[in-house]
Amino acid sequence: MTFKTKVFAAKAATIKADAGAFHRHLLANERLSPAALGDLHDGLAQETVRAAMQDSPYYRRTYGALGIDARDLTDPGTWASLPILDRATVKTHTSEFPTPDAVGWNVREARTGGSTGEPLRTMHDARVPSLALSWRMYSWWGVQPCDDLARIGRWNFGRRATVKNTVSWWPTRQVYLDASEITTESMTAFHGSLNRIRPRLLEGYVGALLEFVDFLERKGLSVPAPLAVATTAAPLTSSARLRLESVLGAPVYDEYRGSEFGWMAGECEQRDGLHIFSDVRRIEVVDENGHPTTPGELGDLVITDLRNRVFPMIRYRTGDRGILRAEPCACGRSLPLMEQPQGRTIDMIRLPSGTVLAHRVTGMFGAHPEAVRLFQIHQQADHSITIRVVPGDGAHARTLIESTVQDLRDRIHHEVPVRIDYVDSLPYTGGKTKYIISDVTAS
Template structure:
């Protein structure tokens, strides 16, 4: 815990650094990490050597942007060779991705990194103290013994959880009972799980004491969903960016004007189709480097999410750079028989002009390439008409290639609390 407090003080100091000094700090840390990986990881040694790099080259921070981008398939196929010489049972903790939106990956987290400090950074922006009671809505991976150990570690603070794989009435009732007993300052979890809980509470006419903040992650959040969550819990909603590979990457501050990247500990690049950094306001793919994990380096790792850089310093005064909310994943696209691809960031924004038309939607491409648009109608008095206009737009985009069908539904299933805006059964 002491290491976390020390790291927290350090990163708080970085939040108001001059942008040029902050960039220089990140550049030095990034190239030093790449050099370490080439010296201590078999995979990076061979990968960088094959690309024509030497250790001498990796003394120059300018070389970093030319390093090869690492694909998920490389980690999947060669995970054992990514581990560095520092990886051992004392320093490395097995980790991975769940695979609900892509094939699972196995990797290692560095036990020596006080990641709680990154969480506390977000709490500070949201007005939450680390010692406050916190309610979570995630998939439950802990055994009973692990849950008891977690509770003892945070005593007398309370951390209680609703398992997104068990969103039934009895589990929700138990969660409501815990909420009324402990009055959490923060509710955090998957967008899908929190939306489901909000609708259950609204349908049953149940009101809970408002937390200070609600934090969501794991999927894009539509404006209508943000409004819905804020109305039910009577608290501001904050988006943040994290995944199995990188525990924390970025998050919203009180201004809700994009997400600050943790540039002192993560290097977030947004690249175009040529794998070069895009300009502010231009959408590209996220390529992430963890500047802290020395047991399983992930350097210039293509995470596959879509976002855009935001120019200028945020009104909150924090100088950490910003990106827009993640719009969708490259892998979550629709593909037509003629080879045309409809980008995921287009599909996730099909209701951006009419956000009140739907409460939730999903674009599901069937194995025969046909497209089903599932919608839960929203509060707009012209909801059906607005949904029909989106269906016509989709049909215009695909032309005569495949049929597009509309389904008006009451619920849309989620994968363990993660909403999949674009789902495809097409084998690529």
């Protein structure tokens, strides 16, 4: 047992005892039988609604008017009848969501990044040691909680918070690159940190990670290969995965999380779908009318936080699209699977005829991932489409790109012009690359 492992074990038994106990609980849950995990999940969902109706003014009023009884929620049909929240509803009634427990140290403010509009402010239940969720997921990749790690994401909490984080995690070392302020200087400093501490895990926003590997190649630099690279904040295309793996020399794993909920799902070592953290979140997929879809069918992702007792979030439509799977994972864990989220609902290509291109449009270069480093689809207000492409280094990259784009033109029967714009880089907001931008207003 290493010194770091001993120190972490001591902390997990004392000052981080709650996190340690929750971590052990989560590890046990993933090995439950599907039936036992389902019972745990349904019980948590029922208790979440019961507590919300008792303690949250919004749910007491809304669910009470509908005559909802939490005892009936073991019936999937009754659960599906609960109203679906959207961002506008939460923003309008923010003051009604908190419970009497939403005070002092019980609360951790949550705020979305605002890359798709005005940030939404909610609250996490700080009594739930959510870091244990990441520890469980990291263990699937061979990374332990005490291992050194590096992150590229939002980290603008100031010097005091940085010092506090450093002291809290000693002797484990954590280094950060703030994705909202990426410069040559900041990436140079981050590169130096990676070479100094040699982290076992590099985690970050897809767009910011791609920006960093471009920087490494431009400067002729390299970093020690970590055990794993983890991505979030945007769809992980096959091109992006291949690009990151080729430069960083480590397998890339996708994870699904959001500011409103934290971690929700993640890939295991199989990298064939994301395990839903069903012992803490409920993930549904619904059609445009709010009806549940069948496994394998694309729809809107609707999330429930099963552990938040300060600001209940029940059946919240995130704006992301996804697909649930029915089959179990080959790894043997009973946590159910979903496919990679397919991008935000508003990120669609709409043609004058009424045709909408939404299903896996971000995977258009999936057959030739080596041909592109990054791409972005931008539909102008006149419905014309520009595909900005940062091409790969292969000798036939442009030929493959032209062929793929021609396939898209044929697919839409040349209804609108589609042009290619070869670029050296793509814009990103706070490290988050938007793969699809549409200036067309949905009718």
